Amino acid sequence: MTHKFKGWPNRLVVAVLYLFLLAPILVVAVISFDTQSTMAFPPQGFSLQWYERLAQNEEFITGFKVSGIVGGGVALLALALGVPVAVALTRYEFRFRELLSGFFLSPLMVPGIVLGLALLLVLAPVGITGTYGGLIVAHLAITVPYVIRTASMSLMTMNRSCEEAARTLGASAWTTFRRVTLPLIAPGVLAGGVIAFLISFDEAVISLFVVGPQATTLPVEIFHYVETRTDPQIAALSVVLIAISIVFVVIIERAAGLRKVLR
């Protein structure tokens, strides 16, 4: 490596840009342990009072539960709808294949605010806004594309000779899929499910239109809270959420890694 690219001015620029990128997360972590109740800096002292209040905040706890249940439902439904589509797109040749593949990706090109309003117009007359079912339907279009993508990638890279062997030995298409293909693409399917869960859990804009008094998701609760108040309870909540997502990623990494070791 040439030394001229390792000069300190370059490193300084990169360090400053990293600081800019991570600043909001760092400042949220610091302020969550602050003693004062306004968004002021520097911190006045160390306390866990915001975490204690968080543990007593019914709205956030309920929102957390709602988001978890909706995310789980969305992940399962997106897998049920998306994996067969991925199989069709990667294993069979048919007319309109390209068109179909583009159609399944198209929800990602529509702004959340537009899709949210559109879903409100359809779901409100049916009376399912503010229900788990309504929220799951609302998150479906933006999560299925990811499941299709991760499942397709596994389907394209897996070794197909086992599938062919199973078929030659007389297994039906369904048995082959269930006993041979599905176990082989399990990591991709799992990753798709986790991504679907995380997207649903984080989704704020579409949900803003579809939530109701019976079921409001956590990101919407946070949005309304920040709109009106600015105390560090949100910072404490953010730290908890970041910790949870780190745990999630580590678990998946270990699970996928373990799988590789066992194979």
Next chain:
Amino acid sequence: MLGLTVPGLLGLAVSFLLPLLWLFRMSLNRGDSSGLIVEAISLDSYGQFLGDPYYWKMAWETTQLGVGVTVMTVLVSYPIALFLVRTESRFKGVLVALAIAPLLTSSVVRTYGWLVLLGNQGVVNSSLHSWGLIDEPLALINNKLGVYIALVEIMMPYMILALLAGFGRFNPELEHAAASLGANRWRTFWRVVWPLSMPGVLTGALLVFVLTISSFITPRLVGGGKVFYLATEIYDQATATLNWPFAAAISFILLGLFATVIVLYQRAIRRIEAQ
């Protein structure tokens, strides 16, 4: 085996296609600020938008926001991506993870972080004040400046990811080759590194532009309801003014802006590939 796609198609029809068609039908109705919706087939709502300089300005400022945030995001993400491609550090994996980690944090949370950083008593203002550089706090939130700053940071991980993917063909040997043939650093960068990174820059730029002009949470919270873009206007018209036909019409105007940008983007790609 089209049968396999039927459940997926049904799901997408219910959660995507039908709502959008409904929204389009709504945009043809007549609405007013009292929340009354008159069934009609008319282009009144579109006319209301296109006939008002105020909304033309809003569409222009939304485009400006998209272009401005995209350009600035490229500028601040490029050095990090280039560093990550070149580095032989043991901590490369950690550094890549750190650059992308913010994606795991919801944008509501990071927007809140920016409120803490940029507020009147925030980190930036209180630091400048304690160093004696300012007497009055600088206005960094509830205005466009704050929205730009926060959006650039929120878009950075997407851009870094796109740049890293686009740098796949990059090889440090090429830089050595250019240098040993007598090119100075500047020339090496513009003639070798930058052209090789173009695919990543273009992919990232399209992604960031599209995400920026459709972003709502950050303009809303950092703008404090005092900064108006198409996305915030759709929300206001739909939830505060209750003029659903107008909100629907703005939605399709925003989609039209999307389509225009994507067509221009594809033309630009073709022109670059032709060269």
